[in-house]
Amino acid sequence: MSIGKRTLLVTGAAGHLGRRIVELLLAQHGTAVSGTRVIAGSRDPAKLADLAAKGAETRRVDFDDPDLAQAFAGVDRLLIVSTDALDRPGRRLAQHKAAIAAAVKAGVRHLVYTSMPNPEPGSPIPFAPDHYGTEQALAASGLGWTVLRNAWYAENLLASLPHALASGHWYSAAGDGRVTHVTREDCARAAAAALASQDSGNHRYDITGPEALTTAEIAALASSVLGRPLQVIPVSEAQLEEGLKAAGVPAFFAPVLASFDTNTRAGRIDIVSDAVKTLTGQAPQSLRDFFSANRALFLPA
Numbered sequence: 001m002s003i004g005k006r007t008l009l010v011t012g013a014a015g016h017l018g019r020r021i022v023e024l025l026l027a028q029h030g031t032a033v034s035g036t037r038v039i040a041g042s043r044d045p046a047k048l049a050d051l052a053a054k055g056a057e058t059r060r061v062d063f064d065d066p067d068l069a070q071a072f073a074g075v076d077r078l079l080i081v082s083t084d085a086l087d088r089p090g091r092r093l094a095q096h097k098a099a100i101a102a103a104v105k106a107g108v109r110h111l112v113y114t115s116m117p118n119p120e121p122g123s124p125i126p127f128a129p130d131h132y133g134t135e136q137a138l139a140a141s142g143l144g145w146t147v148l149r150n151a152w153y154a155e156n157l158l159a160s161l162p163h164a165l166a167s168g169h170w171y172s173a174a175g176d177g178r179v180t181h182v183t184r185e186d187c188a189r190a191a192a193a194a195l196a197s198q199d200s201g202n203h204r205y206d207i208t209g210p211e212a213l214t215t216a217e218i219a220a221l222a223s224s225v226l227g228r229p230l231q232v233i234p235v236s237e238a239q240l241e242e243g244l245k246a247a248g249v250p251a252f253f254a255p256v257l258a259s260f261d262t263n264t265r266a267g268r269i270d271i272v273s274d275a276v277k278t279l280t281g282q283a284p285q286s287l288r289d290f291f292s293a294n295r296a297l298f299l300p301a
């Protein structure tokens with residue numbers, strides 16, 4: 001393999017993160033310039049027409065497919081975007097293990113994986129074992145690897161804060177725990193850089209924004225940038241879970257969301273790293289700037 005003649009494949013390219021990673025790779029390593037092949041993989045390649053128009057090759061990639069190794073043929077460096085299969089415990093880990101085994105079979109040299117902060121046993125987050133198990137499988141695979149432990153997306157706040165801002169009340173079980181958010185765009189930039197890197201060593205990065213804030217600090221920031229009063233109302237995790245269900249969150253997902261606050265209260269996502277800047281050369285966006293840039297989404301008419 002000579003420099004500039006590599007084949008990179010991103011799975012989950014029809015998803016938010018995967019699609020953006022492919023766009024960044026095409027913009028930075030356009031096939032005509034560097035000779036780097038960029039392949040976008042998805043369960044449904046018909047959803048990748050926009051990426052194909054920009055120069056990506058497309059392939060069908062489904063971790064549930066028994067012939068998955070075919071999809072990774074000729075690939076040097078592979079990015080596995082963790083799937084969204086949270087409906088059944090163990091399903092997502094089985095998918096990721098199948099993807100790693102297929103990568104080994106296909107002769108992939110280096111695998112990049114999107115994990116979460118502190119997934120080790122003891123995490124209150126129900127899906128943490130998926131990430132921990134995947135990291136363990138990767139370490140045992142014999143492949144080179146880069147693990148990107150993505151902090152919570154700032155975009156997650158778009159699901160909860162608009163309602164809180166509308167009512168003026170933010171129900172939280174996170175206590176004084178600090179949480180680091182990172183924009184999905186910064187996760188995509190870091191992942192594109194890690195995949196396109198010439199570095200074949202094993203690395204694990206915490207992909208975070210620039211600051212860890214308490215819920216009260218986030219509320220004060222949102223209030224000051226968006227110009228609405230917002231009071232944090234402390235509740236227990238059980239109360240939060242009931243409130244989420246009453247607000248229409250599906251029964252299987254309410255405990256997952258509530259566990260995020262337990263995780264924060266336990267200090268398990270109080271992590272700030274310089275990995276985004278190290279990987280990309282550009283500092284991550286602050287929550288203040290994210291609120292400013294997305295004002296209309298936080299304050300829908």
Ligand SMILES: NC(=O)c1ccc[n+]([C@@H]2O[C@H](COP(=O)([O-])OP(=O)(O)OC[C@H]3O[C@@H](n4cnc5c(N)ncnc54)[C@H](OP(=O)(O)O)[C@@H]3O)[C@@H](O)[C@H]2O)c1
Pocket residue numbers: 011012013014015016017018041042043044061062063064081082083084085095114150151152153156184
């Ligand atoms: N850090 C955070 O706060 C946070 C928040 C939400 C999610 N996540 C995790 O990060 C991942 C990417 O985030 P996102 O915003 O892009 O989520 P998303 O838009 O919901 O994308 C879900 C992803 O799962 C992939 N997928 C589902 N089933 C698959 C299968 N059988 N085989 C291969 N891929 C499969 C989809 O790929 P195709 O549709 O292209 O096949 C798609 O890329 C999520 O899947 C989730 O694991 C992290």
